[in-house]
Amino acid sequence: xxxxxxxxxxxxxxxxxxxxxxxxxxxxxxxxxxxxxxxxxxxxxxxxxxxxxxxxxxxxxxxxxxxxxxxxxxxxxxxxxxxxxxxxxxxxxxxxxxxxxxxxxxxxxxxxxxxxxxxxxxxxxxxxxxxxxxxxxxxxxxxxxxxxxxxxxxxxxxxxxxxxxxxxxxxx
Numbered sequence: 222x223x224x225x226x227x228x229x230x231x232x233x234x235x236x237x238x239x240x241x242x243x244x245x246x247x248x249x250x251x252x253x254x255x256x257x258x259x260x261x262x263x264x265x266x267x268x269x270x271x272x273x274x275x276x277x278x279x280x281x282x283x284x285x286x287x288x289x290x291x292x293x294x295x296x297x298x299x300x301x302x303x304x305x306x307x308x309x310x311x312x313x314x315x316x317x318x319x320x321x322x323x324x325x326x327x328x329x330x331x332x333x334x335x336x337x338x339x340x341x342x343x344x345x346x347x348x349x350x351x352x353x354x355x356x357x358x359x360x361x362x363x364x365x366x367x368x369x370x371x372x373x374x375x376x377x378x379x380x381x382x383x384x385x386x387x388x389x390x391x392x393x
Contacts, residue, residue: 222277223253225346228269229284230258230291234308238284240339241306241346248347248360253278259291266291270298280346283331284339286310289321292331302349304342305331 225245229238238254245252253276259266273281273295281299284306285291292305307318315336322333334341344361351358379387 223251224277224279224350225250225252225282226273226276226278226280227252227254227282227284228291228295229256230260230286232256234284234286234306237306237308237337237339238282241282241343244340244343245347248343248357248364250347250350250357257291259285259294260288266294267298270295273299274301280304280349282306282342282346284308284342285322286315286318287312287321289318292322292333293325293329296325296329296331302346303331304345305333306338306342307333307336309337 227238227241227245229235242252242254255269257266257269270281278299279301281295281301281303283292283295283303286308287310289305289307292303296303305322307315307322309315310317319333319336322331325331332345334345347357347361351361378390382390
């Protein structure tokens with residue numbers, strides 16, 4: 222059973238939403254993924270959001286651009302956490318999407334990540350699930366340690382080579 226549902230309003234959102242899916246896969250978390258337009262097919266959307274709990278979903282990651290109603294409507298219908306990913310848009314660069322998601326009315330919260338923040342949405346979903354899953358928490362701690370070690374390694378390389386050589390090695 223999928224613990225996380227990833228939903229997007231358009232297939233143009235797929236590259237960003239795939240980042241969330243990739244992280245969930247890396248952590249061994251089951252997920253489902255679909256494309257639903259809250260505006261163009263509201264009946265399908267309502268069914269999706271209202272039956273998510275029955276399908277075993279514990280967290281919804283919803284990405285949307287422009288008016289960005291998908292995350293907020295998911296939060297209105299789904300009783301558990303919803304993470305909104307504002308999509309970068311050609312018109313306003315995603316700020317319109319960001320504002321639509323973060324300005325939810327009292328009582329209908331949506332956790333929000335950065336514009337095009339697919340990977341962070343996956344990480345946040347995993348952290349929510351890890352609150353009641355010690356094995357997942359252990360995998361997340363190992364992931365954090367790996368990130369730390371990568372940064373330490375880069376700092377050591379910079380110390381040894383100097384900034385010019387370091388920059389040159391980044392271009393390879």
